[in-house]
Amino acid sequence: xxxxxxxPAAIAVTVVLVLLSFSCSGEQYEKGADQEGTGEERAxxxxxxxxxxxxxxxxxxxxxxxxxxxxxRASLVxxxxxxxxxxxxxxxxxxxxxxxAVPGELHESAGELLGRSDFEDFDSTDxxxxxxxxxxxxxxxxxxxEVDPRVKALAVDGALLLQPDAADLENYPLRSGDTTVPxxxxxxxxxxxxxxxxxxxxxxxxxxxxxxxxxxxxxxxATITGRELVPNxxxxxxxxxxFDAERLGEGGEVREYxxxxxxxxxxxxxxxxxxxxxxxxxxxxxxxxxxxPILNQAGIxxxxxxxxxxxxxxxxxxxxxxxxxxxxxxxxxxxxxxxxATREPMIFDLGGMKVGVLSYQGVxxxxxxxxxxxxxxxxxxxxxxxxxxxxxxxxxxxxxIVMPHWGIEYTAPPxxxxxxxxxAAVDAGADLFVGGHxxxxxxxxxxxxxxxxxxxxxxxxDQSWSEETSTGIFADIVLYENRVVQARPVxxxxxxxxxxxxxxxxxxxxxxxxxxxxxxxxxxxxxxxxPTPGDSG
Numbered sequence: 001x002x003x004x005x006x007x008p009a010a011i012a013v014t015v016v017l018v019l020l021s022f023s024c025s026g027e028q029y030e031k032g033a034d035q036e037g038t039g040e041e042r043a044x045x046x047x048x049x050x051x052x053x054x055x056x057x058x059x060x061x062x063x064x065x066x067x068x069x070x071x072x073r074a075s076l077v078x079x080x081x082x083x084x085x086x087x088x089x090x091x092x093x094x095x096x097x098x099x100x101a102v103p104g105e106l107h108e109s110a111g112e113l114l115g116r117s118d119f120e121d122f123d124s125t126d127x128x129x130x131x132x133x134x135x136x137x138x139x140x141x142x143x144x145x146e147v148d149p150r151v152k153a154l155a156v157d158g159a160l161l162l163q164p165d166a167a168d169l170e171n172y173p174l175r176s177g178d179t180t181v182p183x184x185x186x187x188x189x190x191x192x193x194x195x196x197x198x199x200x201x202x203x204x205x206x207x208x209x210x211x212x213x214x215x216x217x218x219x220x221x222a223t224i225t226g227r228e229l230v231p232n233x234x235x236x237x238x239x240x241x242x243f244d245a246e247r248l249g250e251g252g253e254v255r256e257y258x259x260x261x262x263x264x265x266x267x268x269x270x271x272x273x274x275x276x277x278x279x280x281x282x283x284x285x286x287x288x289x290x291x292x293p294i295l296n297q298a299g300i301x302x303x304x305x306x307x308x309x310x311x312x313x314x315x316x317x318x319x320x321x322x323x324x325x326x327x328x329x330x331x332x333x334x335x336x337x338x339x340x341a342t343r344e345p346m347i348f349d350l351g352g353m354k355v356g357v358l359s360y361q362g363v364x365x366x367x368x369x370x371x372x373x374x375x376x377x378x379x380x381x382x383x384x385x386x387x388x389x390x391x392x393x394x395x396x397x398x399x400x401i402v403m404p405h406w407g408i409e410y411t412a413p414p415x416x417x418x419x420x421x422x423x424a425a426v427d428a429g430a431d432l433f434v435g436g437h438x439x440x441x442x443x444x445x446x447x448x449x450x451x452x453x454x455x456x457x458x459x460x461x462d463q464s465w466s467e468e469t470s471t472g473i474f475a476d477i478v479l480y481e482n483r484v485v486q487a488r489p490v491x492x493x494x495x496x497x498x499x500x501x502x503x504x505x506x507x508x509x510x511x512x513x514x515x516x517x518x519x520x521x522x523x524x525x526x527x528x529x530x531p532t533p534g535d536s537g
């Protein structure tokens with residue numbers, strides 16, 4: 001059963017800002033704990049899962065499509081640079097902004113809405129998008145239907161157009177009587193998380209400490225209160241940051257955020273076994289089957305299995321894992337009992353929009369784990385394989401996601417080989433590319449206006465020995481019809497070796513995003529300069 005969700009009404013000012021930043025404000029719909037409506041359509045198969053089709057109404061009740069309204073102008077939306085901490089622009093602020101970039105053809109209509117005539121005029125909407133995407137301090141106004149992931153759409157007086165289930169669009173502040181707003185049913189949210197390990201920290205918190213199975217997803221918000229450089233416990237020649245943090249808010253917002261998405265994905269970094277062996281510290285993972293309901297709690301629709309630990313219990317463990325995931329109603333891709341099975345996609349039906357997901361493993365020295373025609377393993381991260389699979393899947397879906405597990409660990413900048421492969425995947429037809437394995441959040445890129453997240457870091461994992469390994473991001477994606485219109489990294493901090501909490505973007509908390517943006521690629525980030533606050537590290 002799906003129900004409307006609302007963000008908490010009042011917390012500290014910084015937390016309210018984070019609520020806006022994390023798109024937890026406004027109404028969303030929750031996926032049922034039993035994963036009702038989740039499924040997958042294997043390549044060549046007949047079964048089609050409905051994902052979260054519940055929001056879409058009947059055709060008679062829907063507003064005209066964009067094509068039907070091609071003779072009408074779209075309402076305007078303010079945009080800022082991807083790295084901007086700003087989430088909302090009041091009409092008063094827009095009326096008084098010193099330099100507000102506007103397409104010349106919309107100069108008059110923007111002036112009527114804001115009661116001003118002095119704008120920074122550009123030849124076209126694309127020119128405004130390009131200017132704002134390259135200028136960290138810039139702000140612009142463009143039609144909502146031309147916004148793309150190169151920029152960040154802002155709310156106006158608290159009303160955000162490009163947000164699933166946005167309320168009261170008829171009274172949107174920058175709407176006039178003859179301008180359009182998005183059809184609500186066509187706006188969808190996809191959230192992609194990083195590495196899940198149901199060994200070590202998770203069973204320790206749930207069973208050994210007796211915190212209960214709800215604890216890992218009970219996280220709310222947290223603020224960093226201090227940090228210091230300490231010796232790296234795994235490398236005597238290096239220093240790492242350790243941190244202190246304080247929880248804020250009532251808790252449970254992480255669970256609600258994940259369940260409120262139309263599609264929620266993550267990397268499942270272990271076999272899950274009925275007779276799992278608990279590993280308090282070892283880098284061998286056995287996921288405890290008793291903890292698998294945590295994934296259902298999070299509303300996770302599908303997991304990628306192409307990683308370097310899915311074979312930690314051998315081929316029998318992989319086979320058992322596939323059965324348990326099927327029983328739990330959680331789709332999977334990237335590992336199987338032969339090569340063909342590993343290359344089969346997950347396909348989700350989000351109310352008429354089909355989303356396909358491919359998964360590959362390319363961790364150095366783990367080629368031995370690649371499946372063959374007659375042996376189990378993972379899908380190989382090889383450019384020709386990825387291209388072939390994308391080209392085969394592309395005609396079947398409206399949106400195509402590629403999720404590799406790859407590269408070296410504990411570094412934020414993308415490696416040249418990763419950049420080359422991500423670009424090749426987008427060139428072949430991928431719409432969204434989200435990597436994993438580094439245990440740090442990595443840089444991002446908007447290649448050909450298609451989002452590339454080179455690494456999301458840890459999600460439900462216990463590497464608490466540094467701030468970087470305790471920090472992860474959710475890739476927060478907004479879709480309109482069949483394209484990505486917004487893509488943001490939503491940072492969180494893992495506390496008690498097991499519980500993600502949204503990270504408040506204050507002076508100390510901003511360091512996580514600064515690290516990501518400084519390691520990001522493309523013209524959108526060339527002008528970005530990392531702030532240097534006193535003790536933020």
